[in-house]
Amino acid sequence: MLEGRSVAGIITSLSNNKKLLKSKKLLEKQNLKDTEGKSSLKEASDEELLQIRKK
Incomplete structure (x- = not known):
């Protein structure tokens, strides 16, 4: 029962x-x-989103 x-x-x-x-x-x-x-994330602008999509 106790298995050792x-x-x-x-x-x-x-x-x-x-x-x-x-x-x-x-x-x-x-x-x-x-x-x-609190939110540590910031909003991305449209230009930043386009740069991210191009990568």
């Missing part, structure tokens, strides 16, 4: 996975806060 793993190893693995999930969620929240209402 100790119970302590399983518990450690589960707690490490929980820590990784928490840090990922915090990072996603931080990214959402940074991008609310």
